[in-house]
Each structure stands twice: as C-alpha cells, then as structure tokens.
Amino acid sequence: MANFFPRWTNWVPIKLVICGILSVCGLTGATWYYVTPKYTRVRYEPIQPVPFPHDLHVSQLGMDCRYCHSFVEMAAHSNVPNTQTCMNCHTQVQKDNPKLEPVRASWKTGEPIEWVQIHRTPDYVFYNHSAHVNRGISCFSCHGPVNKMPVVYHAKPHSMAWCLECHRHPENFLRPNDQVFNLDWKPDDVRPAEFVAKYGQPQSAREDLSKKKKLTQTEIGQTLKERWHINPPTNCQGCHR
Numbered sequence: 182m183a184n185f186f187p188r189w190t191n192w193v194p195i196k197l198v199i200c201g202i203l204s205v206c207g208l209t210g211a212t213w214y215y216v217t218p219k220y221t222r223v224r225y226e227p228i229q230p231v232p233f234p235h236d237l238h239v240s241q242l243g244m245d246c247r248y249c250h251s252f253v254e255m256a257a258h259s260n261v262p263n264t265q266t267c268m269n270c271h272t273q274v275q276k277d278n279p280k281l282e283p284v285r286a287s288w289k290t291g292e293p294i295e296w297v298q299i300h301r302t303p304d305y306v307f308y309n310h311s312a313h314v315n316r317g318i319s320c321f322s323c324h325g326p327v328n329k330m331p332v333v334y335h336a337k338p339h340s341m342a343w344c345l346e347c348h349r350h351p352e353n354f355l356r357p358n359d360q361v362f363n364l365d366w367k368p369d370d371v372r373p374a375e376f377v378a379k380y381g382q383p384q385s386a387r388e389d390l391s392k393k394k395k396l397t398q399t400e401i402g403q404t405l406k407e408r409w410h411i412n413p414p415t416n417c418q419g420c421h422r
C-alpha cells in the first residue's frame with residue numbers, strides 16, 4: 182500500500198518543537214531588549230568630569246537654563262556651556278574646591294571639558310529643540326526635574342513611542358510660553374481669568390473657563406493647542422527625513 186502521508190511529514194513534529202523553542206527565545210530576547218532600562222536609557226547617569234550640581238545652580242542660585250544652554254531657543258541643538266561660562270563666577274567663588282579642578286585645568290590649557298553626552302537620538306531621527314521650546318513644551322516634559330538633580334540622569338525613555346505619545350496628544354503637555362523654563366510650574370499656578378483673557382478658551386468648552394477656580398492641564402493645553410494651531414507630525418517623514 183502506498184504511503185498516505187509523504188515521507189517529509191515525518192519531520193513535522195520535530196520542526197514544530199524547534200520553531201517553538203526559537204520563538205520563545207526570540208520573544209524573551211525582544212522583551213529584554215525593549216523593556217529593560219538599559220535599552221530605554223532611563224536612569225542612565227554617566228560619571229562626569231565634574232559632578233555639576235543642577236539643583237544648586239538652578240534652584241538655590243536661581244539661574245535660568247538659558248544662561249548655560251544658550252542656544253536652546255534658537256537652534257536645533259542645545260549646547261552645553263564652555264569653560265568661560267563657569268569661570269564667570271568660579272574665578273572668584275569656590276576657587277579652591279577640588280571638585281572644580283578639571284574646570285581650572287581646562288581654563289589654563291584651553292582644552293574643553295569632556296562632558297559625557299547623556300541624551301542622544303540616532304542620526305536617522307530629525308529632532309529640533311527650538312521647534313519645541315518655542316511652542317510651549319517645557320524642558321521638564323522631556324528631561325524631568327533637572328532643577329532638582331544633583332547630577333543629570335536620563336529621566337524619560339526618548340523612544341519613538343514616547344515621542345508619538347505627545348505628538349498625538351500635545352494638550353497633555355502644553356503650557357504658557359513664559360513658563361517653559363520654569364520646571365516647577367503646575368496647572369494650579371494659572372489664574373483662570375487672566376489666562377482666558379490672554380489665550381481665550383477651546384471651542385468645545387461648555388462653560389466659561391474664566392469663572393472657574395482652577396484649570397486642568399487638558400483645559401490649558403487644549404486652549405493653547407487651538408490658539409497656536411499646534412499640529413505635531415505623526416507621519417514617518419516628519420521625524421525621519
């Protein structure tokens with residue numbers, strides 16, 4: 182009698198087992214790769230040549246981000262300050278603090294301090310600081326509470342999904358333009374009457390927002406989104422040019 186099943190079918194069970202093992206391994210690997218902090222870079226905090234305390238300079242001394250990151254409003258790239266910027270004060274203040282030795286050495290030799298870059302998007306992604314900072318998106322939304330950090334760490338994932346989460350719903354993040362550099366800003370700080378007089382209110386609003394005691398982030402964000410015609414790209418070419 183002829184074989185009902187062709188000969189190759191003998192191998193089917195063993196192939197199924199191998200496929201099963203491979204896909205389990207693949208899945209574990211992929212989950213590991215995508216979910217662990219190492220891939221998303223959250224909490225990445227390299228050792229810097231000088232442990233520069235943002236909390237002290239920003240929250241205690243009251244310095245503005247733009248004193249040091251002077252191009253962040255004007256350019257795609259946000260610069261890190263040069264040695265001269267530190268020496269504006271540190272020729273006088275903390276002259277003998279050993280922590281500042283690399284700054285003094287750089288000042289003498291003219292060799293820049295080699296800060297380790299923490300946030301980095303791949304070359305195939307188009308990213309522009311000024312396009313965000315001038316459209317009501319705070320440093321806080323993308324870098325976390327830098328003003329409270331003794332040393333800067335990577336606070337947000339900066340993955341594609343993360344960019345898109347905001348691009349789809351910018352109203353969850355938009356704030357008045359003059360609060361972009363104030364990392365402590367909260368929706369509760371907004372005075373409804375003043376806000377509505379300046380920016381109006383969303384078309385969908387069913388009540389007079391200026392009469393409310395407090396505004397929510399969504400009410401503030403939706404108002405600014407309509408007022409400024411905010412429309413972040415969600416198509417591939419928007420970020421991969």
Ligand code: HEC
Pocket residue numbers: 229233235238239244245246247248249250261262296297298299300301320321324327328332333362364
């Ligand atoms: C007195 C100067 C100074 C001020 C003011 C300052 N920074 Fe910085 N910032 C630095 C220096 C120096 C570095 C590089 C060393 C480091 O990463 O700690 C840096 C690094 C950073 C980084 C990480 C950059 C990277 O490598 O990815 C972020 C984000 C940042 N600053 C945000 C801010 C924000 C937000 C403010 C305002 C709230 C601010 N900085 C105010 C000097 C300053």
Ligand code: HEC
Pocket residue numbers: 231232233234237238242244249262266267268269270271274275278280281284
């Ligand atoms: C506007 C003036 C000013 C500028 C500009 C400035 N600093 Fe300072 N910095 C200070 C003051 C004031 C203190 C001391 C605060 C204190 O005594 O508590 C200080 C303290 C420090 C300390 C010592 C912290 C400690 O824990 O001992 C370091 C490190 C430091 N600064 C690094 C820098 C670096 C790096 C830059 C340039 C990126 C810079 N500073 C720019 C004013 C400044």
Ligand code: HEC
Pocket residue numbers: 246250253258259260261298299300301302303308310313314318319320321322323324339361362
């Ligand atoms: C919409 C998100 C977003 C906002 C808002 C934002 N940043 Fe960034 N920042 C990034 C990304 C993404 C990178 C990495 C860019 C790259 O690879 O060149 C970065 C990098 C940086 C760097 C490192 C640059 C370098 O080459 O070392 C500094 C400093 C910085 N940002 C400061 C700021 C400050 C200060 C503000 C607020 C005034 C701010 N950023 C607002 C997303 C943001």
Ligand code: HEC
Pocket residue numbers: 302306307308309312313316318322323339340343344345347348351354410411412413414419420
């Ligand atoms: C917290 C909100 C937020 C996050 C996070 C964010 N964006 Fe945006 N993005 C915006 C807003 C708001 C605009 C301005 C849209 C407008 O002007 O209509 C914008 C605009 C842009 C534009 C168009 C600007 C231009 O010059 O053409 C690009 C490109 C862009 N974002 C890339 C990115 C990338 C890449 C990331 C992630 C690394 C990112 N964005 C993360 C809110 C965000």
Ligand code: HEC
Pocket residue numbers: 302303306339340341344345348414415416417418419420421
């Ligand atoms: C808002 C900005 C933005 C938009 C829109 C966007 N991307 Fe991305 N994409 C990114 C960023 C940022 C990364 C880098 C992620 C990282 O470094 O973890 C990335 C990474 C990628 C990668 C590399 C794979 C990976 O996971 O590392 C591919 C492929 C990709 N994008 C395809 C697309 C396609 C296809 C679209 C359209 C459906 C698209 N992107 C739309 C920002 C964007």
